[in-house]
Amino acid sequence: MSAPAAGASATQPRPEVRTGLAAPTLASRRLAERFQDIEDLRREAKRRLPKGVFEFFDRGSEDEISLAENRAAFRRIKLRNKVLVDVSNRSPRSELFGKPLAMPLVVAPTGIAGLTWYMGELELARAAQRFGVPFTLATPSITSIETIAQVEGGRNWFQLYMWRDREASYQLVKRARDAGFEALILTVDTQVSPIREYNRRNGFNSPFTFNWKIAADVAMHPGWLLNVLLPYMRTTGMPRPIHYPKGSAGRATSGLAGMASAMRGDDLSWDDIARLREIWPGPMMIKGVHLPEDAERAVKEGLDGVILSNHGGRNLDGAVSPIEILPEIVAAVGNRTNVLIDSGVRRGSDILKALALGAKAVLSGRCGLYGTAVGGQEGALHALSILRKELDTSMAYTGCRSVDEAGPRTVWLGPETTLGRDR
Numbered sequence: 001m002s003a004p005a006a007g008a009s010a011t012q013p014r015p016e017v018r019t020g021l022a023a024p025t026l027a028s029r030r031l032a033e034r035f036q037d038i039e040d041l042r043r044e045a046k047r048r049l050p051k052g053v054f055e056f057f058d059r060g061s062e063d064e065i066s067l068a069e070n071r072a073a074f075r076r077i078k079l080r081n082k083v084l085v086d087v088s089n090r091s092p093r094s095e096l097f098g099k100p101l102a103m104p105l106v107v108a109p110t111g112i113a114g115l116t117w118y119m120g121e122l123e124l125a126r127a128a129q130r131f132g133v134p135f136t137l138a139t140p141s142i143t144s145i146e147t148i149a150q151v152e153g154g155r156n157w158f159q160l161y162m163w164r165d166r167e168a169s170y171q172l173v174k175r176a177r178d179a180g181f182e183a184l185i186l187t188v189d190t191q192v193s194p195i196r197e198y199n200r201r202n203g204f205n206s207p208f209t210f211n212w213k214i215a216a217d218v219a220m221h222p223g224w225l226l227n228v229l230l231p232y233m234r235t236t237g238m239p240r241p242i243h244y245p246k247g248s249a250g251r252a253t254s255g256l257a258g259m260a261s262a263m264r265g266d267d268l269s270w271d272d273i274a275r276l277r278e279i280w281p282g283p284m285m286i287k288g289v290h291l292p293e294d295a296e297r298a299v300k301e302g303l304d305g306v307i308l309s310n311h312g313g314r315n316l317d318g319a320v321s322p323i324e325i326l327p328e329i330v331a332a333v334g335n336r337t338n339v340l341i342d343s344g345v346r347r348g349s350d351i352l353k354a355l356a357l358g359a360k361a362v363l364s365g366r367c368g369l370y371g372t373a374v375g376g377q378e379g380a381l382h383a384l385s386i387l388r389k390e391l392d393t394s395m396a397y398t399g400c401r402s403v404d405e406a407g408p409r410t411v412w413l414g415p416e417t418t419l420g421r422d423r
């Protein structure tokens with residue numbers, strides 16, 4: 001019998017261990033019955049969304065080596081039981097930039113996430129607020145900075161793709177600042193447009209444009225047409241990245257490639273950091289770091305964090321998986337700045353592995369997207385609850401009463417893994 005002893009929880013209430021959310025609604029109970037893990041949500045998202053839309057969210061770039069490797073790298077890391085520790089008062093709560101987190105996770109920025117659900121970005125932001133974690137709005141979002149700012153009590157972060165037109169980018173950053181956003185993430189790993197052949201094969205484009213391929217695809221998903229696309233068309237028009245000036249991504253003919261070229265960052269350099277720092281008063285991070293010397297430089301530039309990321313396997317294919325380089329970067333700068341990682345988190349145990357190797361928190365992109373596609377705000381909340389439940393379970397087995405207790409002894413890196421080689 002592997003279940004925890006009932007006696008421990010009967011004598012000692014453990015409110016922290018549960019999600020801390022309000023009593024489950026009918027919708028949330030139904031979701032909990034039907035979708036046990038993130039993969040269940042992914043399968044249902046696949047069924048609901050047009051193929052072109054689903055693949056845009058789900059897939060990687062080129063041969064999808066990094067996409068697969070992100071999961072494989074987490075799987076290679078093993079956890080160790082720590083026995084006979086009273087974990088009855090454990091809690092996955094954490095803290096970042098002086099504010100509490102319901103668990104050490106941040107909703108990652110994902111462009112055009114509003115195609116998952118009508119006002120999907122707002123629903124996802126509301127779910128994050130209800131759950132108690134920050135939500136990051138991507139530059140290429142369908143929903144505006146000011147609309148997201150209306151989520152009461154929300155910890156909103158803004159992700160910036162720096163445009164060639166610096167002044168236009170600074171205007172966006174000022175809008176996020178004036179709207180009360182808490183933190184700024186400058187994405188530094190999208191120097192050029194990534195190669196994602198399937199978008200072309202599927203006829204998928206952003207702004208969403210009709211061609212015969214996508215029309216046939218949408219016709220086979222009438223639920224998405226009725227509940228997502230038509231409501232947009234009746235209210236704000238064809239969904240498009242709202243922060244992009246018309247004539248760049250806003251022009252129907254420019255499409256994903258046009259958006260990518262407008263968001264082009266191939267002239268971005270360290271020189272840009274100081275100017276952003278002048279405009280942005282709060283915590284600022286860069287996302288897409290792989291090298292210790294870049295992390296060192298980020299510290300020198302006074303940044304509040306570095307995010308190790310390969311963009312969820314969507315940009316440089318063959319890029320290293322962040323979890324594999326985490327120990328190296330933590331050794332270099334972990335005592336001077338916050339090291340966060342993303343790419344491949346699908347289980348709560350993945351979060352624990354990242355914490356054990358020195359991450360302050362993880363970001364997750366696709367988990368929230370799958371959840372939102374399945375059930376809007378409730379679906380996103382369910383995805384977060386699944387991760388937290390799994391994290392809590394892994395913490396109990398590994399003897400961690402708090403996330404700070406996760407450390408090198410929590411994991412086994414093994415002689416076979418790249419992580420283990422220099423240990």
Ligand SMILES: Cc1cc2nc3c(=O)[nH]c(=O)nc-3n(C[C@H](O)[C@H](O)[C@H](O)COP(=O)(O)O)c2cc1C
Nearest residue numbers: 057108109110111138187311312343344364365366
């Ligand atoms: C559909 C999608 C769109 C994304 N759009 C952006 C974006 O606009 N800006 C950005 O910095 N990262 C973007 N990302 C990358 C995420 O912020 C994050 O790095 C990635 O999703 C992490 O991997 P995961 O999905 O395995 O959690 C996107 C990811 C996905 C899946």
